[in-house]
Amino acid sequence: xxxAQMDQLAQISNYLMGSAFVIxxxxxxxxxxxxxxxxxxxxxxxxxxxxxxxxxxTDHADEPxxxxxxxxxxxxxxxxxxxxxxxxxxxxxxxxxxxxFGNMYEFGMTGTAIALVVYLVMVWRxxxxxxGGVVLAVCLFILGMSISSxxxxxxxxxxxxTFWKYxxxxxxxxxxxxxxxGAAASVLYLVKERAEARGQVSPVLDRFxxxxxxxxxxxxxxxxxxxxxTFGALISGPIWAHLAWGRxxxxxxxxxxxxxxxxxxxxxxxxxxxxxxxxxxxxxxxxAGFVTFIISYYVINLFVSGQHSYA
Amino acid sequence: xxxxxxxxxxxxxxxxxxxSWRQLTSMRTALLLLLLLAIAAVPGSFIPQRGVDARAVQAxxxxxxxxxxxxxxxxxxxxxxxxxxxxxxxxxxxSLIGCIVPRMGVYARALRARPPRAPRRFSRLPASAEFAxxxxxxxxxxxxxAALGRARIDVVDDGDTGELRAEKGYLRELGNLVFxxxxxxxxxxxxxxxxxxxxxxxxxxxxxxxxxxxxxxDEFTSGAMFDPDTDLEPWSLDLDDVLxxxxxxxxxxxxxxxxxxxxxxxxxxxxxxxxxxxxxHPLSVGSEDVFLxxxxxxxxxxxxxxxxxxxxxxxxxxxxxxxxxxxxGVVKVPDVDGDQLGFQGFFLPTAxxxxxxxxxxxxxxxxxxxxxxxxxxxGDLGLDDGVPKSVYSLDTSEMTQVEDGDGNFRVDLGPxxxxxxxxxxxxxxxxxxxxxxFQIGHTPVVWLPLAAVALGILGLTASxxxxxxxxxxxxRRDGSRTVVEVAALDRVPRDDLPADLDAFLARLRDGLDxxxxxxxxxx
Ligand code: HEM
Numbered sequence: 127x128x129x130a131q132m133d134q135l136a137q138i139s140n141y142l143m144g145s146a147f148v149i150x151x152x153x154x155x156x157x158x159x160x161x162x163x164x165x166x167x168x169x170x171x172x173x174x175x176x177x178x179x180x181x182x183x184t185d186h187a188d189e190p191x192x193x194x195x196x197x198x199x200x201x202x203x204x205x206x207x208x209x210x211x212x213x214x215x216x217x218x219x220x221x222x223x224x225x226x227f228g229n230m231y232e233f234g235m236t237g238t239a240i241a242l243v244v245y246l247v248m249v250w251r252x253x254x255x256x257x258g259g260v261v262l263a264v265c266l267f268i269l270g271m272s273i274s275s276x277x278x279x280x281x282x283x284x285x286x287x288t289f290w291k292y293x294x295x296x297x298x299x300x301x302x303x304x305x306x307x308g309a310a311a312s313v314l315y316l317v318k319e320r321a322e323a324r325g326q327v328s329p330v331l332d333r334f335x336x337x338x339x340x341x342x343x344x345x346x347x348x349x350x351x352x353x354x355x356t357f358g359a360l361i362s363g364p365i366w367a368h369l370a371w372g373r374x375x376x377x378x379x380x381x382x383x384x385x386x387x388x389x390x391x392x393x394x395x396x397x398x399x400x401x402x403x404x405x406x407x408x409x410x411x412x413x414a415g416f417v418t419f420i421i422s423y424y425v426i427n428l429f430v431s432g433q434h435s436y437a
Numbered sequence: 438x439x440x441x442x443x444x445x446x447x448x449x450x451x452x453x454x455x456x457s458w459r460q461l462t463s464m465r466t467a468l469l470l471l472l473l474l475a476i477a478a479v480p481g482s483f484i485p486q487r488g489v490d491a492r493a494v495q496a497x498x499x500x501x502x503x504x505x506x507x508x509x510x511x512x513x514x515x516x517x518x519x520x521x522x523x524x525x526x527x528x529x530x531x532s533l534i535g536c537i538v539p540r541m542g543v544y545a546r547a548l549r550a551r552p553p554r555a556p557r558r559f560s561r562l563p564a565s566a567e568f569a570x571x572x573x574x575x576x577x578x579x580x581x582x583a584a585l586g587r588a589r590i591d592v593v594d595d596g597d598t599g600e601l602r603a604e605k606g607y608l609r610e611l612g613n614l615v616f617x618x619x620x621x622x623x624x625x626x627x628x629x630x631x632x633x634x635x636x637x638x639x640x641x642x643x644x645x646x647x648x649x650x651x652x653x654x655d656e657f658t659s660g661a662m663f664d665p666d667t668d669l670e671p672w673s674l675d676l677d678d679v680l681x682x683x684x685x686x687x688x689x690x691x692x693x694x695x696x697x698x699x700x701x702x703x704x705x706x707x708x709x710x711x712x713x714x715x716x717x718h719p720l721s722v723g724s725e726d727v728f729l730x731x732x733x734x735x736x737x738x739x740x741x742x743x744x745x746x747x748x749x750x751x752x753x754x755x756x757x758x759x760x761x762x763x764x765x766g767v768v769k770v771p772d773v774d775g776d777q778l779g780f781q782g783f784f785l786p787t788a789x790x791x792x793x794x795x796x797x798x799x800x801x802x803x804x805x806x807x808x809x810x811x812x813x814x815x816g817d818l819g820l821d822d823g824v825p826k827s828v829y830s831l832d833t834s835e836m837t838q839v840e841d842g843d844g845n846f847r848v849d850l851g852p853x854x855x856x857x858x859x860x861x862x863x864x865x866x867x868x869x870x871x872x873x874x875f876q877i878g879h880t881p882v883v884w885l886p887l888a889a890v891a892l893g894i895l896g897l898t899a900s901x902x903x904x905x906x907x908x909x910x911x912x913r914r915d916g917s918r919t920v921v922e923v924a925a926l927d928r929v930p931r932d933d934l935p936a937d938l939d940a941f942l943a944r945l946r947d948g949l950d951x952x953x954x955x956x957x958x959x960x
Contacts, residue, residue, distance in 0.1 A: 372876035374729030
């Protein structure tokens with residue numbers, strides 16, 4: 127491929143990334159509209175109930191509630207946005223002639239694409255579209271951070287360019303995608319559990335499954351992420367480091383934080399079976415784990431120098 | 438707190454010890470130790486670590502002269518070998534072993550045990566059902582066995598009543614034990630590797646060589662059980678050529694494309710060969726590995742005295758400071774007409790002057806327009822103090838800078854050029870060579886931690902996926918029919934148990950091959 131073609135592909139990738147961001151933002155707004163609609167509808171129902179109690183049972187019984195239609199639109203837009211984002215990653219990979227995760231921009235782009243695919247597969251298999259608003263919020267946040275660290279398309283320094291790098295970053299990305307969906311579920315769990323405990327489940331929260339069910343989803347996703355993370359951070363990472371730098375573990379800041387993330391998620395899995403730590407505290411641990419991941423992904427790259435800082 | 442805990446204060450020493458042990462190996466302690474380990478590791482990522490970047494620690498001392506000694510005392514410059522960090526992970530290890538060993542005993546007994554008897558009332562279990570069939574008790578038992586598939590099954594059948602007890606999912610606990618054991622093994626592997634291993638760093642210039650003895654290393658660290666005098670394998674290498682390629686166009690102009698060091702080596706057993714070391718492609722000599730971890734420029738510099746005699750001629754490595762390979766270096770000439778000279782300055786591989794009177798900068802890492810710019814000091818280089826001095830830094834505390842007319846004297850040379858020195862004599866940039874920085878090391882059992890973690894992941898996956906489940910079938914003859922009760926219990930509660938039970942019932946009744954009255958789900 128000629129340089130001109132590659133530049134063109136890189137340009138296409140940028141356009142796809144931009145449109146994906148816009149579409150996903152609209153999808154997110156549909157979820158917000160869903161919650162607003164849910165609140166409005168119960169208000170109307172309550173007003174009707176106050177005025178004419180006999181009419182309550184006929185409340186929009188045969189048409190799908192507005193809120194549900196918003197969810198439908200949101201999911202369709204999420205599918206579209208995900209396709210665009212996957213396209214952006216692929217064209218970027220073609221433009222650079224390598225797997226598209228050589229720097230933080232690409233890592234965020236491809237990672238979010240994987241996260242959304244994971245989420246959509248779970249929507250298809252396990253009907254978890256109730257998680258959509260939170261998942262999209264986190265995805266947009268990460269995409270925003272990636273765009274803020276935009277790097278023009280280009281080749282990699284030789285140390286980064288090996289088979290093990292792809293294995294390593296690929297598994298880290300899948301694990302991070304799972305942790306992200308898990309963190310979204312944990313946030314929801316904390317909110318819903320609190321409402322349930324107080325006996326004040328608002329109409330918006332009522333659209334979500336029970337706290338116990340959310341907790342179960344959170345656990346499964348995080349539990350699936352943990353072995354992936356173990357493989358990425360503690361097997362393929364050290365192998366790659368050994369080949370590139372002659373040592374498999376060097377307490378580089380990024381390595382330290384990968385280990386911290388691992389340890390915190392191990393703590394989460396333990397908390398789930400420890401009396402007194404189940405439920406709320408475990409959910410907080412899962413969130414702490416995700417925060418440690420964000421630190422190693424973003425903060426360390428930008429503010430602490432180490433062999434992993436790509437810039 | 439349980440009552441037993443409260444009474445701990447009144448117990449004798451043996452009980453106290455036992456109580457402490459129970460506390461240490463409890464799940465809650467494991468959890469707290471894990472969190473403590475995570476927190477303890479944090480400072481190690483924000484404060485420079487001596488084992489990672491010794492120069493950054495020195496810089497920290499200069500920037501924070503008050504704080505640094507305090508950090509030093511707290512072990513914050515070497516967190517991962519500090520007593521408090523070691524204490525946390527050793528406690529975690531003890532807790533882990535104390536946790537694994539008894540559970541292995543329990544597991545071994547569970548492996549030999551038979552599935553437990555059915556509880557009296559199935560309706561109390563999380564999922565149960567009842568239906569009637571015309572099949573006999575023995576047929577129900579046989580169909581149950583078939584429908585359960587792989588499980589440990591006991592059947593008690595006396596013709597009129599029968600009970601089937603099944604248990605499956607033994608792999609879960611096995612996986613869990615394997616995983617935790619593997620963590621211990623991996624850590625033992627890491628410990629062995631660092632105690633008996635070593636790692637060193639050396640700069641070799643094109644045309645130069647290296648032989649594997651301690652004195653030849655620029656930096657060297659080894660574990661407590663490694664004796665550099667006897668344990669280093671005798672081998673040597675000669676470096677012929679360092680090849681570097683950079684991208685010359687596009688957005689990534691200047692980004693490195695290829696680094697390769699070629700030459701020949703001679704192993705301790707007499708084996709000889711050529712090598713070509715690239716990033717990610719180390720050379721193995723005996724049990725040791727040679728990695729290419731960096732490269733840079735080493736201009737050959739010649740200094741002559743006032744009589745024209747050569748007093749210094751050597752390739753001097755300049756250490757790259759940034760992506761354009763702007764490099765810093767020092768030339769120490771111990772005897773020029775009785776003086777000691779020290780040159781200190783920059784090497785620019787592609788020098789470019791943005792404007793008149795502005796200092797040149799390097800605009801490309803490849804050597805397209807190489808230039809050296811240095812200042813000159815005379816005085817005491819401090820070579821005789823007995824304190825080892827780095828060859829890459831100049832201690833100017835006992836020296837004075839040489840001036841020339843209206844300012845400091847400046848050496849400014851391209852290849853082949855020479856310049857007269859105000860002190861007499863001259864300096865010449867003879868030619869440009871490159872150097873390679875090799876990391877050489879040996880880590881015993883390097884495969885052990887990796888293999889352990891890999892096996893650990895298999896165990897972990899098993900323990901997360903496998904679900905231990907107990908299933909009971911009770912059949913009782915009632916006139917011409919058989920009343921069948923079925924119940925299931927998950928050792929790890931999950932919400933899909935009722936659905937699973939429905940599926941099981943369907944399989945069971947398929948096996949009985951008849952359409953009995955619909956079962957009443959009592960779950
Ligand atoms: C480096 C330290 C440790 C790590 C990384 C770790 C990690 C894990 C993980 C990831 C799990 C969940 C997966 C599974 O069920 O197999 C787990 C479960 C478990 N761990 Fe640990 N662990 C550590 C130390 C300990 C210690 C010290 C104990 C003993 C007190 C312990 C006891 C257990 C038990 C009993 C379970 C099973 C819980 C259940 O029944 O689901 N672990 N551990």
